[in-house]
Amino acid sequence: MIETAEAPSSRMIEGAAPPAAPSDVTKRVRRGVGRHPRGLPGSALSLGWVALVVVVVLVPLGYLVSLSLMTQGQISAGLLFPSDPAWQNWGNAWNSAIPRGITNSLIAAFLGSLLTLALAVPGAWTIVRHRTGGSALSGLILSPWLLPPVVAIIPLLTLLRMLGLINTLPGLTLVYALMNVPVAIWLLDGFIRRIPVEIEEAARLDGAGELQLLRRVVVPVLGPALIAVGVIVVILNYNEFLFATFLTQSEGSQTVPVVLAGMLSERVQDFGRIAASSLLAIIPIFTIAVLLQRHLVEGLTTGAVK
Amino acid sequence: MSTDQRERTRIPPAAASPPQPEASPDAAPTSRRRRTERFHHRLFVTPSVLVLLVLALYPLLFIAAAALSRSSLGQPFQEFTGLQNLRAAAGDPAVQDSMLLGTSYGLGVAAVSTVLGTATAVALWRSVSSGAVLRTLLLLPMIVPPVIVGILFSFIFSPSGGLIDTLLRQFTSFSGSFAVLSDPSWAIIGVAVADVWEWTPLVVLLVFTALLGQDPEILEAAQLDGAQPVQQFLHVTLPTIAGTVAAAFLIRLILAFKVFDLVYVMTSGGPGSSTQVPAYLIWRAALQNFDVGMAAAITLVLAVVVTLVTLPIFYLTKRLRDD
Numbered sequence: 201m202i203e204t205a206e207a208p209s210s211r212m213i214e215g216a217a218p219p220a221a222p223s224d225v226t227k228r229v230r231r232g233v234g235r236h237p238r239g240l241p242g243s244a245l246s247l248g249w250v251a252l253v254v255v256v257v258l259v260p261l262g263y264l265v266s267l268s269l270m271t272q273g274q275i276s277a278g279l280l281f282p283s284d285p286a287w288q289n290w291g292n293a294w295n296s297a298i299p300r301g302i303t304n305s306l307i308a309a310f311l312g313s314l315l316t317l318a319l320a321v322p323g324a325w326t327i328v329r330h331r332t333g334g335s336a337l338s339g340l341i342l343s344p345w346l347l348p349p350v351v352a353i354i355p356l357l358t359l360l361r362m363l364g365l366i367n368t369l370p371g372l373t374l375v376y377a378l379m380n381v382p383v384a385i386w387l388l389d390g391f392i393r394r395i396p397v398e399i400e401e402a403a404r405l406d407g408a409g410e411l412q413l414l415r416r417v418v419v420p421v422l423g424p425a426l427i428a429v430g431v432i433v434v435i436l437n438y439n440e441f442l443f444a445t446f447l448t449q450s451e452g453s454q455t456v457p458v459v460l461a462g463m464l465s466e467r468v469q470d471f472g473r474i475a476a477s478s479l480l481a482i483i484p485i486f487t488i489a490v491l492l493q494r495h496l497v498e499g500l501t502t503g504a505v506k
Numbered sequence: 507m508s509t510d511q512r513e514r515t516r517i518p519p520a521a522a523s524p525p526q527p528e529a530s531p532d533a534a535p536t537s538r539r540r541r542t543e544r545f546h547h548r549l550f551v552t553p554s555v556l557v558l559l560v561l562a563l564y565p566l567l568f569i570a571a572a573a574l575s576r577s578s579l580g581q582p583f584q585e586f587t588g589l590q591n592l593r594a595a596a597g598d599p600a601v602q603d604s605m606l607l608g609t610s611y612g613l614g615v616a617a618v619s620t621v622l623g624t625a626t627a628v629a630l631w632r633s634v635s636s637g638a639v640l641r642t643l644l645l646l647p648m649i650v651p652p653v654i655v656g657i658l659f660s661f662i663f664s665p666s667g668g669l670i671d672t673l674l675r676q677f678t679s680f681s682g683s684f685a686v687l688s689d690p691s692w693a694i695i696g697v698a699v700a701d702v703w704e705w706t707p708l709v710v711l712l713v714f715t716a717l718l719g720q721d722p723e724i725l726e727a728a729q730l731d732g733a734q735p736v737q738q739f740l741h742v743t744l745p746t747i748a749g750t751v752a753a754a755f756l757i758r759l760i761l762a763f764k765v766f767d768l769v770y771v772m773t774s775g776g777p778g779s780s781t782q783v784p785a786y787l788i789w790r791a792a793l794q795n796f797d798v799g800m801a802a803a804i805t806l807v808l809a810v811v812v813t814l815v816t817l818p819i820f821y822l823t824k825r826l827r828d829d
Contacts, residue, residue: 243633263658276666278671322551348763349764351788378557410546441651464657481654482649496645501712501715
């Protein structure tokens with residue numbers, strides 16, 4: 201019965217699921233209908249399109265890997281795959297400013313993200329649950345995100361200069377921490393709304409104060425959401441270029457996108473070495489994203505569209 | 507939205523009125539408790555408000571003041587010049603061209619991303635059940651730092667040994683050189699291709715999730731009523747995802763308006779000024795010409811343009827989502 205019910209053709213389902221069918225069977229039937237509309241024409245077209253998309257996503261990345269193993273001569277000769285892998289590109293990339301840039305990027309990205317969460321969680325919860333600040337606050341909160349960040353760069357540069365934090369990693373970390381609070385609040389909003397109010401009400405009846413409620417109830421319940429939003433913010437920070445290029449001009453504090461952009465402005469460009477350096481820079485963030493991909497997808501889909 | 511409203515309105519009574527028996531003796535402590543609660547709420551939103559002050563109000567005031575004065579990078583606010591900067595910015599053909607370029611780039615890139623992304627999401631939904639592997643794969647372009655995406659596509663478009671050049675030479679009789687990024691009319695397309703590659707997966711992900719989340723009962727009802735697959739898609743599936751598609755378009759538009767890294771790495775605004783998008787123009791005015799007053803004035807013009815372009819789409823999105 202269940203097997204017939206899961207068959208895709210709608211006529212079979214009609215026969216298999218009489219109105220009086222037990223509820224769990226009907227549920228299965230329904231899932232079968234809603235999730236797999238394979239009876240639709242053009243499934244081959246869909247598969248073909250998906251395959252094409254996979255190629256379009258992977259070819260540029262594969263090309264970068266291929267480039268990273270070629271000498272300039274091989275590239276200019278129009279080869280697509282290295283005839284004899286030029287591993288020295290990777291050695292050169294490793295012995296450049298790239299590893300230090302990666303370390304700087306990771307520090308600024310992670311510390312910035314933790315600070316962002318610490319600032320954003322209490323605000324997001326209070327705005328969603330108690331509407332403190334009213335519609336003005338919840339409406340304005342995303343406004344800094346709407347305009348290109350270049351808009352805020354000169355005011356922030358001036359501010360950091362006054363604080364003596366220019367050209368330092370702590371200065372950049374602080375900017376990242378503040379910069380992503382609006383996005384974090386916006387992403388957390390969808391998660392907080394999904395917490396059953398009853399949990400909070402129960403804790404309140406048990407005599408928990410607001411601070412305890414936040415620390416002992418809201419934050420633990422939000423756990424996965426915090427990972428999801430945290431990892432999105434880490435990626436945004438790691439990839440950020442504009443602020444990094446102005447706030448970290450000294451060599452020791454440069455983040456990896458700044459180092460890479462610097463390589464591009466060298467007089468003689470070595471495609472192979474730049475490609476290997478780019479891949480080195482991608483590896484840490486890819487690893488984080490793949491390990492936490494479930495959280496990442498959850499954060500993007502729950503947070504961005506509610 | 508409506509369920510949230512209900513949830514929210516349910517909180518105050520529950521928090522305000524404790525169980526009946528203790529109600530009258532506890533009247534004073536309750537109001538004190540409410541006061542401390544309110545104090546805590548204010549405390550909790552303080553960081554957010556401070557962030558808004560630092561990231562929105564302070565830059566806004568700074569930019570307004572800079573736009574009304576002669577300001578260099580080292581010495582802002584030298585003397586009050588009134589509307590001189592603003593008039594110069596709004597009347598400058600370079601600024602007008604840049605705004606036009608930014609707007610058409612934003613709308614174009616957002617439209618292409620949304621169409622391709624929605625098509626991919628629907629194809630994915632019809633050909634796989636959960637798409638976990640493919641979803642991970644789709645995350646990759648979004649995770650690559652934009653600077654590296656720019657580098658990557660510069661290589662792909664490079665006339666000397668780039669991917670496209672090489673493929674053209676190997677599979678066609680083409681023998682000239684096709685330098686996408688140094689051609690005034692093709693360069694912006696090259697940047698757009700990189701942008702679409704990077705951010706279309708976000709649209710796919712959002713729309714795909716909306717497709718998985720549609721109510722199976724409605725689809726089933728439509729099937730029982732004898733709706734044809736195409737009708738089902740047009741009358742059941744499409745309306746349920748319309749709000750998400752519109753929201754994805756809006757997000758994509760805002761991201762495209764902000765494009766800077768790709769232009770910086772791929773074309774530096776050139777050739778000529780053919781890829782000088784607003785963010786790049788402001789950056790140049792402020793940090794290459796050190797004319798902060800002019801940069802601030804261009805910023806204000808941009809703010810007006812962005813608002814005018816996004817507001818109608820914002821309201822359209824809202825209406826679609828509330829239905």
